[in-house]
Amino acid sequence: MADKPTKRLMLLRHAKSAWPEGIADHRRPLAGRGRKAAPIIGAYMAEHGLVPDLALVSTARRAQETWELVAKALPASVEVRDAVGIYEVAAPAILNVIRGVEPSVHDLMLVGHNPGMAELALLLAGSGEDLPRLREKFPTAGLAVIELDVEQWADVAAGKGRLARFVTPRMLTAK
Secondary structure (H helix, E strand, O other): OOOOOOEEEEEEEOOOEOOOOOOOHHHOOEOHHHHHHHHHHHHHHHHOOOOOOEEEEOOOHHHHHHHHHHHOOOOOOOEEEEOHHHOOOOHHHHHHHHHOOOOOOOEEEEEEOOOHHHHHHHHHEEEOOOHHHHHHOOOOOOEEEEEEOOOOHHHOOOOOEEEEEEEOHHHHHOO
8 A cells, every 4th residue: 555545434323312112213313321422432533633525424323313413423414414325225236325425525424334444444444454353242432443555535445444443432431
């Protein structure tokens, strides 16, 4: 890979959600633990310069709420789009959404769901010291940062990325 990757993909699994009786899956809100975890990830992103040019956020309530809490720590200039195509789908469908992103976007973030987020991270990351932890579990509010040496998102392919970091709220609060 080049010294500086051409593209950076940040995959954020939504924070811990509640399971209120009688509420459809798409409308489930964050649980208290999720409302505490999301700002921790947002602060980490801001502190480490992990600011997306574009955030594609699942239309599910828990993903939208996660993004709102994360975004409070980031510049207001981040473009945000609802992404119907990443709700409850497998990695290949999410990859198709990514491949449709315009080449001018350097840092792309997706806020979505498992198992798709974990599958996608493992599909794309061909290397990275945090891969064993990622393979073990991609918990709620987990953030995987994958560096890709491609000019266009349309060229993203399996195994071509490097897992630059994988962090979870638990890791950040255990320090």
